[in-house]
Amino acid sequence: MDIEAAKVIGAGLAAIGVGAAGVGVGIVFGQFLQGALRNPAAADGQQGRLFIGFAAAELLGLIAFAVAMIILFVM
Amino acid sequence: MAAETKIDPMHQFAISKIAELNVAGYDISFTTSALWMLIVLAVLWVFMLGGMKRELVPGRWQAMVEGVTGFVENMVSTSIGPEGRKFMPWVFSIFMFILFANLMGMMPLAVVGVHPFTVTSQFTVTGLLAIVSFSIVLIVGFWRHGFHFFSLFVPHGTPAPLLPLIFLVELISFLVRPFSLALRLFVAMIAGHILVEVFGSFVVQGINAGGAGIAISLLSFLFIAGVMALELLVAAIQAYVFALLTSLYINDAVNLH
Numbered sequence: 001m002d003i004e005a006a007k008v009i010g011a012g013l014a015a016i017g018v019g020a021a022g023v024g025v026g027i028v029f030g031q032f033l034q035g036a037l038r039n040p041a042a043a044d045g046q047q048g049r050l051f052i053g054f055a056a057a058e059l060l061g062l063i064a065f066a067v068a069m070i071i072l073f074v075m
Numbered sequence: 076m077a078a079e080t081k082i083d084p085m086h087q088f089a090i091s092k093i094a095e096l097n098v099a100g101y102d103i104s105f106t107t108s109a110l111w112m113l114i115v116l117a118v119l120w121v122f123m124l125g126g127m128k129r130e131l132v133p134g135r136w137q138a139m140v141e142g143v144t145g146f147v148e149n150m151v152s153t154s155i156g157p158e159g160r161k162f163m164p165w166v167f168s169i170f171m172f173i174l175f176a177n178l179m180g181m182m183p184l185a186v187v188g189v190h191p192f193t194v195t196s197q198f199t200v201t202g203l204l205a206i207v208s209f210s211i212v213l214i215v216g217f218w219r220h221g222f223h224f225f226s227l228f229v230p231h232g233t234p235a236p237l238l239p240l241i242f243l244v245e246l247i248s249f250l251v252r253p254f255s256l257a258l259r260l261f262v263a264m265i266a267g268h269i270l271v272e273v274f275g276s277f278v279v280q281g282i283n284a285g286g287a288g289i290a291i292s293l294l295s296f297l298f299i300a301g302v303m304a305l306e307l308l309v310a311a312i313q314a315y316v317f318a319l320l321t322s323l324y325i326n327d328a329v330n331l332h
Contacts, residue, residue, distance in 0.1 A: 048150070048153065048154060048319060048323075051312070051315060051316055051319055052316075052319065052320070052323070054312075054316070055259060055316040055319075055320065058259070058263070059255055059258070059259050062258065062259060062262040062263060062266065063258070063262070065262055065266050066258070066262050069265070069269075073085055
């Protein structure tokens with residue numbers, strides 16, 4: 001296979017990880033909202049943890065994005 | 076026609092030299108990155124000084140500044156505890172610097188011919204911020220607890236056979252912290268700017284193509300408006316997350332477990 005074509009396919013495959021991180025971020029916020037609606041009084045105190053979970057889930061998607069960018073522009 | 080206008084989304088992150096400067100073989104030229112750091116600093120200074128008049132009845136500006144300081148102080152004191160105030164200067168500084176740098180990079184200054192440069196889209200900049208945060212954690216941790224600081228890597232109630240493995244895993248997760256801290260901010264900024272750049276090129280190419288291209292340009296333009304709104308949110312969230320994680324890591328060093 002042509003190396004350029006392989007690169008583009010590889011970058012596309014790496015982009016799947018971004019979508020997976022989207023699922024993760026959705027789960028984080030969705031579960032938070034579920035809990036927050038059950039006990040709104042406790043919700044404000046947990047916002048720090050919400051953003052930690054968000055940051056952890058998002059980081060993995062961003063790493064997938066970085067991999068795609070490295071394949072496209074660096075390698 | 077379309078083939079010759081290849082989109083180059085990485086060009087906007089290229090650093091160019093404004094004034095050449097070499098000292099003892101090291102290249103310390105004044106670059107666009109340095110210029111925009113100074114601009115961010117100047118804007119930050121104006122923002123803070125404008126709100127530090129200490130009026131008894133705060134005006135709008137002072138209320139704005141007090142809102143930010145109160146927000147960061149609340150974050151620091153809830154995550155570190157009563158000793159958190161000592162670390163307030165650093166956490167507040169990085170929060171404000173990252174927030175302003177992110178926002179300055181998104182200002183529509185290209186309308187007047189100035190191309191804003193996002194300082195936080197450089198791994199060297201975010202990496203340095205993360206290293207300083209990490210150094211504070213290490214220094215505070217070893218200063219206060221000495222070698223007892225290593226108990227951070229052994230959670231309470233770990234079964235003895237698992238001890239070496241857990242220690243190794245915790246150590247690695249601790250050492251990866253500065254990288255994840257820097258990488259998150261840097262990639263989040265890069266990703267947003269590339270997205271805007273690519274769709275901005277679609278607008279231009281669509282108009283050049285004419286016909287159905289105009290409709291695509293319009294759609295792309297509306298999409299950019301949405302992405303910019305999202306980017307404003309991301310700029311604030313990334314500054315918040317960086318400051319929050321820094322204060323949590325400092326909490327580890329101050330209080331151990």
